[in-house]
Amino acid sequence: MEKKKRLNKRTWLSAPYLIWIVGFTIIPLVVIFQDAFVNAEGSFTMDNILAIFNPIHMKSMILSLAIAAGCTVICILLAYPLVLALRRLNMGREGFLVFGLILPMWMNFILRLLAWQMILSKNGILNMILGFFGIAPLPIANTWLSILIGVVYDYLPFMILPLYNAISEIDEDIIEAAKDLGAGGFTVFKKIILPLSMPGLLSGIVMVFVPSMTSFVVADVLGGGKIQLIGNVIEQEFTKNVDWGLGSGLSVSLMIFVLISMAFTMKNDPEGKESAIW
Amino acid sequence: MVDKIKNFLSRFYIGIILFFLYVPIFVMIVLSFNSSRSRVIWGGFTLDWYRTLFSSSEVMQALSTTMILAFTSAIIATVIGTVGAIGISAMRERNYKIVLAFTNIPMLNADIVTGIALMLWFVRFMPLGFGSVLIAHITFNIPYVILCVMPKIKQMNLSIYEAARDLGANSIYAFVKITLPQLMSGIMAGFFMAFTMSMDDFAITYFTKGAGVNTLSTMIYSQIRKGIKPEMYALSTIIFAFVFLILLAVNYVPKMKNARKCK
Numbered sequence: 001m002e003k004k005k006r007l008n009k010r011t012w013l014s015a016p017y018l019i020w021i022v023g024f025t026i027i028p029l030v031v032i033f034q035d036a037f038v039n040a041e042g043s044f045t046m047d048n049i050l051a052i053f054n055p056i057h058m059k060s061m062i063l064s065l066a067i068a069a070g071c072t073v074i075c076i077l078l079a080y081p082l083v084l085a086l087r088r089l090n091m092g093r094e095g096f097l098v099f100g101l102i103l104p105m106w107m108n109f110i111l112r113l114l115a116w117q118m119i120l121s122k123n124g125i126l127n128m129i130l131g132f133f134g135i136a137p138l139p140i141a142n143t144w145l146s147i148l149i150g151v152v153y154d155y156l157p158f159m160i161l162p163l164y165n166a167i168s169e170i171d172e173d174i175i176e177a178a179k180d181l182g183a184g185g186f187t188v189f190k191k192i193i194l195p196l197s198m199p200g201l202l203s204g205i206v207m208v209f210v211p212s213m214t215s216f217v218v219a220d221v222l223g224g225g226k227i228q229l230i231g232n233v234i235e236q237e238f239t240k241n242v243d244w245g246l247g248s249g250l251s252v253s254l255m256i257f258v259l260i261s262m263a264f265t266m267k268n269d270p271e272g273k274e275s276a277i278w
Numbered sequence: 279m280v281d282k283i284k285n286f287l288s289r290f291y292i293g294i295i296l297f298f299l300y301v302p303i304f305v306m307i308v309l310s311f312n313s314s315r316s317r318v319i320w321g322g323f324t325l326d327w328y329r330t331l332f333s334s335s336e337v338m339q340a341l342s343t344t345m346i347l348a349f350t351s352a353i354i355a356t357v358i359g360t361v362g363a364i365g366i367s368a369m370r371e372r373n374y375k376i377v378l379a380f381t382n383i384p385m386l387n388a389d390i391v392t393g394i395a396l397m398l399w400f401v402r403f404m405p406l407g408f409g410s411v412l413i414a415h416i417t418f419n420i421p422y423v424i425l426c427v428m429p430k431i432k433q434m435n436l437s438i439y440e441a442a443r444d445l446g447a448n449s450i451y452a453f454v455k456i457t458l459p460q461l462m463s464g465i466m467a468g469f470f471m472a473f474t475m476s477m478d479d480f481a482i483t484y485f486t487k488g489a490g491v492n493t494l495s496t497m498i499y500s501q502i503r504k505g506i507k508p509e510m511y512a513l514s515t516i517i518f519a520f521v522f523l524i525l526l527a528v529n530y531v532p533k534m535k536n537a538r539k540c541k
Contacts, residue, residue: 014365014377016358017420021380024417028395029383035398082295085288099525100292104299105478106521107306107514110498114506115302118309125305153298206386214388217480221502231390238394238485248398251391262386 035248048249064229068213071151075159083164101157113221120146142224150222151212158207166200310511327512344493351415352472359423367431384418393485406488414486415476423468430464
């Protein structure tokens with residue numbers, strides 16, 4: 001009885017945080033919905049929300065979706081072998097994760113993207129090296145391909161970290177047992193490693209898919225301003241066109257789309273994603 | 279033999295990924311010593327950019343804003359987040375789930391949407407400036423703190439705290455002596471995470487900052503069209519070297535001490 005009382009009293013500690021959630025998470029969302037659904041004259045409108053179906057906006061949306069999907073798949077394909085290699089060599093938290101993944105994050109990400117621009121540009125480092133070997137220059141600069149390289153580079157760590165956490169917790173005995181019972185490498189992966197790393201994989205997907213779909217800086221730097229992702233369209237409604245209603249409407253559409261696709265992803269997750277990133 | 283080949287392939291693959299992650303950083307470090315302003319031509323070794331860096335009040339201003347912002351927002355987020363996590367963990371199952379769902383919103387939502395929503399809200403009652411950016415950073419930092427602290431709370435042995443109380447410690451003393459030490463690793467990870475996220479943020483700062491305030495990210499973004507000043511490469515190189523040394527010290531000094539003890 002006494003213990004229960006103390007527990008109930010302890011919930012009061014969450015008060016500052018709850019106030020913060022209401023003030024700076026919930027109310028801003030209410031505000032953006034209000035700006036999206038109410039026009040300048042103060043009456044209800046669906047125009048701003050439905051503007052997403054305008055062909056120009058739809059094109060940006062589909063391109064963003066394709067880039068995000070491509071980025072997520074590539075990150076998964078790159079991260080699994082890496083995490084398995086780290087597990088194999090027992091290179092844990094201190095060595096690779098800190099120096100390999102966290103350290104680069106401390107260099108400003110826009111500057112890192114600019115470095116990629118120099119590497120990939122027409123007279124850039126990559127084409128200089130290719131030219132040295134007599135290979136014709138690759139026209140990667142300012143295409144969707146260079147944007148894809150940029151987002152994979154930027155968000156790969158966010159796939160590796162949760163996946164590493166999930167896979168490093170798998171008991172070696174289970175894998176040994178499967179091998180003793182005659183399972184080959186592929187069967188072990190499919191039947192043991194993949195299911196047991198599912199929570200990590202799912203939070204990795206969320207952490208890669210959402211930002212790669214909505215970033216506007218990557219397209220700005222590596223797309224040369226020619227390629228408009230949905231993030232660029234929204235940003236310009238606020239900065240250049242100063243149509244806040246339309247910008248809010250597109251943001252709300254984007255948010256609804258992202259939340260629905262994430263809800264589908266998380267539905268497969270039995271445990272929720274607590275602690276999965278660290 | 280097969281094992282050896284597999285080990286070699288594993289090392290090789292890790293090397294390739296590291297190369298991919300470090301190539302742009304290497305390019306930037308080289309450029310910070312390049313005397314030619316051109317970004318692809320090597321014009322000889324120079325330290326000029328490092329010299330101009332420290333005399334540029336604009337860059338120094340942005341640097342100090344970024345650091346103050348990251349430090350203040352991480353501290354406040356760590357306090358609110360840690361205390362909040364303890365409170366949430368004592369809630370009934372249903373409320374606990376609802377609050378955690380709301381906690382996930384800033385993490386699931388796109389940065390651009392979070393930034394715009396906060397900006398639209400701020401302009402209704404306060405001027406955009408350092409204060410609005412600070413509130414925005416605290417908002418997106420708290421979920422990271424809660425995410426790091428919550429697992430430690432679940433592992434925590436509540437009986438020790440109860441025992442301390444039964445033996446006459448008041449709640450604050452018991453909290454400081456018993457609860458806090460058990461949560462410390464999670465709190466530190468949360469603080470570190472929040473600090474890093476704040477340093478690296480662009481989109482949310484961009485929409486909530488208003489005129490006159492610049493962090494390093496927004497300053498660099500404004501330079502993209504005009505061409506990046508080479509001082510920025512010099513600054514990044516210094517930050518990189520600084521963080522590298524700190525991480526090295528944090529990771530290897532304790533180990534060396536342990537090794538000495540063992541002898």
